[in-house]
Amino acid sequence: MAEKRKITLKDIARDLKLSPSTVSRALNGYPSLSEETIQMVKEYAEKHHYTPNTMAVNFRKNRTSILGMIVPQIVHHFFSTTINGALETAKKHGYSILLAQSYDHLKDEILASQYLLGMGVDGLLISVSNETQEADHLQAFLEEGKPVVQFDKITDFLVGPKLVVDDFEGAYQAVAHLIKQGYRKIAHLSGRMEVKNANARFLGYKKALEDHGLTFNEAWVRPCFDISEQEGYDFTKSLMESPNPPDAIFCITDLVALGSMNYLKSSGYQIPTQVGLMGFSNWMLSDFTTPSLSSVDQFGYTMGSKASEMLIDLLKHQDLGGNELVKLPTELVVRKSSVKG
């Protein structure tokens, strides 16, 4: 491994007959230096391809300019979109991002947190797992003076800024749209009620029914545990085979809606004429199903970007942040599965 030794500040200082401090100041744009010296140093550095030793700078300044980011699953399209947004914004401010996954398990989330903390990240972006009902592992960041910004899936067990889409409003609009299309018996494949955004979507669903004079029917709400395609299939089957089947289904996510769609199609139901269908998340793939799936866009890129911006802002101000909750708007994306025609 040839590894030619890189030039250091001291080398420059020696060659230019200056002190290391002067060279450092010249390179970092300090005032109170003669224009002449600055020019000379900069030219020399340029010419000899000087790059500061990041590890030394980090060590000295006691920061890494690295943000940690924990999501349930990278491969989920929504999360890869948030990662994309976070990455771009971080880069713009000179930060990079170290990723970790929780697989929606608290155990893995704790491991990931400890890992990132150990790696010396300056702060954390996290979308908590479905199981997260305590936050000691996140509190550890705060105790080291490292801010934590939560996004999308949040927990109140940790004090800190939180960023979500307006799940209530998004669900409300989705269900209101179904009602406007003439559906009257609207079921909801929900998530776990203790998960905040799942709960908000459920409440938005319920409120939309009430506001439009429809009665809420407990039997039409089926909570998914894993938020899986299989659950979408199974619960839809059970709903449609019940004595009083719904004429539309609002699903907690597009994945669940796909399972639902599969059951409906394979059992000969016409979508959207016999049964209306609506997802949430607006996966890329919702455009390609037959019929195409109406959904609610969560603007993952914006959310990731915004979260990263909030974290960097806290870092700049040496602040851990308060309990502020930022809600981003959603957008109803109407496709064929919910338009009776």
Place this chain on the structure above:
Amino acid sequence: MAEKRKITLKDIARDLKLSPSTVSRALNGYPSLSEETIQMVKEYAEKHHYTPNTMAVNFRKNRTSILGMIVPQIVHHFFSTTINGALETAKKHGYSILLAQSYDHLKDEILASQYLLGMGVDGLLISVSNETQEADHLQAFLEEGKPVVQFDKITDFLVGPKLVVDDFEGAYQAVAHLIKQGYRKIAHLSGRMEVKNANARFLGYKKALEDHGLTFNEAWVRPCFDISEQEGYDFTKSLMESPNPPDAIFCITDLVALGSMNYLKSSGYQIPTQVGLMGFSNWMLSDFTTPSLSSVDQFGYTMGSKASEMLIDLLKHQDLGGNELVKLPTELVVRKSSVKG
């Protein structure tokens, strides 16, 4: 920001009336230390929640235990899968991964490389952009003694280990399958011929035709530039409207196949009876289209995991690696779009 000062090696040494070196050795499991001392130090460290200062260790050892990883697009399912694999394997060996994207542009790839190099990564995992026809920016890593492992999309402009799926064989099998299903006029929406894996898929397509006694028809090959859905749509339209339309289409990726499928369906062609369709990549979504899309699985997780393993291995042996090319097998995934029935 409360930031209670963390305990250091020196603190332990002072309190235990030992020297810092002894404490360091005890904690890092050096031999030639009395069991007693080791116990005492470990207990004390445990009790006072000592964690080594990563930045200091990195600085001292002149390494970060961080791998850089550059992919064209995180949000592409295949790449998020490779990231997942790389991440898990890296973690297992005590490495983390810093991500960057090239958006398939050389310009961005160069920026990303410089960025990661500046961040002090120990090595690089990269799937190069479609535009990469030189590799000075990657050579820079080698010059600093940092190994570079290429995966999936590779370039010969850089010496170093390369990991690909057997694109030739995957394409060959896909086309052979179409032929076995009775299709005789098989078109290919290819990629840019200067991109290695696109070229290999094209050659596999061609060889399969020849081996089965079908004549290769130049007019049935349409190279996509962006590998986009739109191109799939447009080229399929142009193929089907040509004097001698194909009866099956093998697409360079699933995304292109989706565009193709959209055109075929909207123009009233029956898939698979009138026209057979085959993708490549096996996106999650291929299962959900109507008809479901046959494809070739690339085992992204395995590839990411393997690439990361190769890189870490080089790091362990202080080696930059040679020009070895590892080919991973693909798997034909037969769904409805290619089975006449």
Place this chain on the structure above:
DNA sequence: TTGAAAGCGCTACCAA
């Protein structure tokens, strides 16, 4: 406007 020098926390070399 510039220099001298301490020191961040850790590791590893040389001694004992």
Place this chain on the structure above:
DNA sequence: TTGGTAGCGCTTTCAA
């Protein structure tokens, strides 16, 4: 088996 200590490259305080 343990200690002493130099030094990684940089920033920053204090002094000139």
